[in-house]
Amino acid sequence: MTDLKRTPLHDLSQAANGRMVPFAGWEMAVQFSGLVAEHTAVRQAVGVFDISHMGVLRFSGPNPKDALQKLVPTDLHRIGPGQACYTVLLNETGGILDDLIVYDMGDDTVLAVINAACADSDRAWLEQQLSGSGISISDEKEDGVLLALQGPDAQRVLEGLSGTSLAELPRFGQRMLPLPALGVDVLVARTGYTGEDGFELLLPHDAGRQLWSQLLNAGVTPCGLGARDSLRLEAAMHLYGNDMDTTTSPLEAGLGWLVHLENPVDFIGRAALEQEVDQGSQRKLVGLRLEGRAIPRHDYPILDGEQTVGTVSSGGWSPCLEAGIGLGYVPKALAKVGTELAVEIRGKRHPATVVKRPFYRRPA
Structure with a gap:
């Protein structure tokens, strides 16, 4: 892994028992205390992710x-x-x-x-x-640190460190936030990739290392790529390269709410999306829930009877639902909630039902 890039928190992640793996050209922690423990910490309390590999x-x-x-x-x-x-x-x-x-x-x-x-x-x-x-x-990041503080206790923890109320910062709101103990103001946004309330923070190199240590010392659970994936899957959030790529449009990916054709700007791809609106999408991204202990994985075939009608784009075990869940593209006629399908796992058919997304929604 000598050719892989490392974030400013690499040594601190190792010191926290992070198990390092290659990911998108970086050496990142896949887990610390264990995927389920980290997943549960974010759903019930608060966890922190090093996302400094992002641009x-x-x-x-x-x-x-x-x-x-x-x-x-x-x-x-x-x-x-x-x-x-x-x-x-x-x-x-x-x-x-x-x-x-x-x-x-x-x-x-x-x-x-x-x-x-x-x-x-x-x-x-x-x-x-x-x-x-x-x-x-x-x-903008250069050699700085990008952190994701996620979970129902994230606001309380961050307010305690900043001495500033974040109650009025809405979802997708962002502002500069003072961190007096570090002597810096940092960019904080009420965003995340877990389906929970939380914040993402952009900090200079040294301040980022200090904040990571402060958070862990305050009892915040360090979380790796494994929990990040299971959390976003439960929230039915797309993973680029799996659930969407250059062969998928936002309309068939269930991201039609991002497409504002009433805006007259001639953006790249507009003509293709207008044509898709007129003719209808041929396939749709759906959520699948499997029976028993079966776990769907990326690229597993999706079956209608004996016919392969699609493949799983993302899949895994849901700790919250205690079931195997997945996303995948199927013909539009099979995309209705309640449709009975199957996923082929190691040569065997496992019943699956098209369910409403997201699979998990945080309590109001």
Whole structure:
């Protein structure tokens, strides 16, 4: 693993008994105390994830939202300073190049958090598309730290460290937050990838290391990639490269709410999505729940009778539901909730039912 990149928290993760594995060109902790223990900590209390492998880009110049608006199907002018939104980058055929979160920082500045596996290709594509626009792109994170503090106790813990109330910060709201003990103000957003309340924080290198240690000393559970995946799967959140890629459109991926065709901007992929709206999607992403102890995995065949009608895009065991769950694409006619299908696991058929997504929803 000598060619893999390491985050500023690599040694601290190892010291916390993190088991390191390769992931998207990085060496990351897959688990610390165990997947189920970490998963449960986030659902019932609070956990912290090192997500410093993800990219953070700064777009600066005259009207950066106007420039970016031509690259995404979501109306970026629905958000203002102090707000953020989830969206996707599309190619000309309406396929998804990556998913990202866009932050309006005001003062002609926009940030975007992008996936680690797509960081280099995203930046090259964005620079090509924005060439001549007057918008400059820079690395906002550099050697800094990106943390995700997730769970029902996340607000209490972060307020205790900052001395600042976060009660008025809405979902997808973002602001600068003072951390007096560290002597810095950091960007905090009420976002996450777990289906729980929580925050994502961008910090300088040294402050990030200090905050990680403070959180662990305060009893926050360190969590790895394994729990991050099981949590997002229960919340039916998409994983780029599995549940969406350049061969899937946001409409068939269940992300039609990101597509604002009433906005007249001629964004890349618009014509393809308009055609799909007119003709209807041929397939749909569905949630599947299996019977018994059967666990679906990525690429397992989805069956209707004896016929293979799709493949599992993401799957695993749900600690909260105590059942195997998965996502996958099937023909539109088989996508209705309640449809009885099956998943083939090691040559055997295991009954599966199309269920409403998300599989898990946090208590109100």
